[in-house]
Amino acid sequence: MLDATLSTTGAQGRRHYDGEFILEVDGVRKEFPGVVALDNVQLKIRPGSVHALMGENGAGKSTLMKIIAGVYNPDRGEVRFAGEKLVIRTPIDALNCGIAMIHQELNLMNTMTVAENVWIRREPKGAFGLIDHARMGTMTAELFASLNIHLDPLAIVGDLTVAQKQMIEIAKAVSYNSDVLIMDEPTSAITETEVEHLFAIIRDLRARGVGIVYITHKMNEIFEIADELTVFRDGKYISTVPASEVTRDDIIRMMVGREITEMFPKVDCPIGDVILDVQNLSLPGVFDNISFKLRKGEILGVAGLVGSGRSNVAEALFGVHPAETGDIWIDGEHVVMTSPQVAMDHGLAFLTEDRKETGCFLVLDCLENMQMALITRDKVNGAGFVQQAEVTRLVQEYSAKLRVKTPNLAERVENLSGGNQQKLLIARWLLTNPRILILDEPTRGIDVGAKSEIHRLITALAGQGVAVLMISSELPEVLGMSDRIMVMHEGRVSGFLDRAEATQVRVMELAAK
Template sequence: MVSALQVDTVSSGNRVPQSGQSEYVLEVVNARKEFPGVVALDDVSLRIRPGTVHALMGENGAGKSTLMKIIAGIYQPDGGEIRLRGEPVTLETPLAAQEAGIAMIHQELLLMNQMTVAENIWIRREPLNKFGLVDHAEMHRMTAELFDRLNIHLDPEAEISELSVANRQMVEIAKAVSFNSDVLIMDEPTSAITEKEVAHLFEIIRDLRAKGIGIVYITHKMNELFEIADEFSVFRDGHYIGTHLSSEVTRDDIIRMMVGREITQMFPKEEVELGDVVMSVKNLTLEGVFHDISFDLRQGEILGFAGLVGSGRSNVAEALFGVTPATSGTIEIEGKPVEIKTSHDAIKLGMAFLTEDRKETGCFLPLDIQENAQVAVIHDDFVSNGFVNESKLVDACIEMCKKLRVKTPNMHECIENLSGGNQQKVLIARWLLTNPKILILDEPTRGIDVGAKAEIHSLITQLAHNGVAVIMISSEMPEVLGMSDRIVVMHEGHATGILDRSEADQVKIMDLAAQ
């Protein structure tokens, strides 16, 4: 369907409205941004109408977040122009952008963990009493009023560190709304919240849209685009590809625009003859968190873990890898009982663990790609006479990052400068370099674009084909169903069932997950 449309259907070609007569609340015209060794944005334009939700689509590294950071005053463009309500503006700082009427919810949460919910929302805007001191009672009242308007049920005095990731996301959303901005940017706002909370967020978005706010919505989830977006724009490799009404395209149209190619198989699961039991878990328990978890994992098997947020899936993974050791139960590796008290124990046993939160527990953000990729490698392939073969290690890291198509000018680029999806690829490279026998993947494609998802799914399938035993935790039902040989379903710390691939479907999983 896309081929039959004009490239800029929604924004009427390249017409630029006259100053003061703009039908757009926000325009970016011919923006350019370069970083050392890479052009992140090349002559990119975007136009946002008031009272609409405009989705921004593209693979990781396409330039979406870079453009949003320019609009939010975090980066300065090397060329082009930004217009608000038809007037050219210069947004030199995030504060300048906020004062101009632009608020942004970042993909990586930026809250202060040791401060309260209310303090985070009103930071630098705290109400003061007659003595010039922060009026905490008034700040509490303002927060409660904001939460009541948004139907958010959180304690304003709760410390951020006490909240779940999902509730922290709701605080970020409330903070952005509190600015009463004309433009609200949401970068992957549903990546860490439940389906129920997504429905709640969409109610908030529809209310804001009805009030005339222009919303820029970055997402990798196609179903969200069709449910909440009025129109969308696609970027690819730092270039603007096109803008269309959501009602005029199909999912396949959008994928072709994003990746420039057909993706014929999203879940390339192969039937692999399973080998011997490589891990046997019996009655694994972490008091107060999960109880009596038992399963066997075979060579070449992809064992999915499904369940609602808070079911204990990630806690089981952390216990298996020694992050938070279990209080009782047994683990056998290749038939031998083992004690896993630390992650070092797990790595020595041939295990690897991609954690759920790449920012908090995955990436070493101040370090470069090479340092992040090599940090877990301790096996003999790279050690001779007690010394690390640095040249061999560097070559292996480069080769693995090439295999995973990490987009970077070089291996010395700080990992913090990469897109979320490319950070995820570096973390996967880190663990594949250890040649694991057992690979635990917690939300391996969270925040990953559709093209990279297909690549990672293909990689997981290949690893299983080569005999690696995989535990894959995912909140995305199609991923669990499409990739798993068997599925362990959890509810409130208990395994409520194990389903074979041949019998599993969404209804059965949800029945077990909601028991």
């Protein structure tokens, strides 16, 4: 038996191992209150390979990875590392043994620098045992140079974008020089350019003999980067197959037990009058001179590379970080968007890109999370009391409509999978019956079945006259769902494309303009 607390292999370098599998999971079971998250699952990872782990939200993928990484302890079964049974009591144990994980939800300290986040608990020490910040900055710069990451080691993490934070997490995990690297949705918040960058890093690690577990809902990534794939469904093991021997439809059938024939169910909806008119919106140093019109029933896609200002414009429209100059008209009325409450009062709803930091209240239950925006709007009677019976009925209705997988509405949101947290947030805003719906990465971390359902729901809302502003880093989603596409580059609008003329090449030309 290998006691991870006694090993320092991960910190010193990779172990030399000639067996067929570097990591083996056998008969693992894990229960949470009211939920069997894993039921007798298995997984075998070869050194020098990329093994994709697939399944719908709630299938148990992240739960198993957290067991391997020392976050959870299994109720039954065992994990073997380099042929020996592994006892992992904490995440530090896993790192010491040679297992690193990039979590789906970012785990960085926003008030600390990039370098401090990368080397936390491993800071180089100088005289008198004090942290050598100069050396730590140099180490970070060298690490980033080897990975072709262009970030300032002294930057404060809280000032960076979600995509930049994701690259820090990747660099931090690579810095452990581990035998096994787990990547849980590593491309959920980065654009195609950054995805290619990540794949180059993965190929290099694979060539060095690292076993990589890769969790994603993006089918195209599987066929580009994976050697093998394993499918879970409802906490159970389904199958392991070489990636080269299956098709996209084969994977979907294994994942959901049914066929999904239309990923982007876009239909032509009647497009009405202008409901949102934005003119010369600017926030110095962030975005400049943003102008566009959004009509009732229209889906306006917003594309652009990381740092283009897409999410910042959305936050300004919703009053989170108001613009300093420019004008916003809603239904012909000039509105000074000073706060989210002003935006909600005018019929706006905003799904943010980071569900953990700015979306979910993780320690509250599903009902409390979903009803949050609704009771702020109008489900309060004249005496100021919440109409709880009606609110609960509506929450249950939308929870069922979006297939939020939870034992009941009293379940704490932190116990839900990332994808189910995302669906819960979408339901929260749909409950307010918005006239203008701003969606920032609406299908981030959502499985293929739920993604199709959300696309269908967005199309249905447009058909009812809701105006949709949809930001996405997935070009197929932008192209498949949008009536028009607004492309941004370095804080400015670089062009508009009608649906008929839009292609990936045209979008990327404008995004890199």
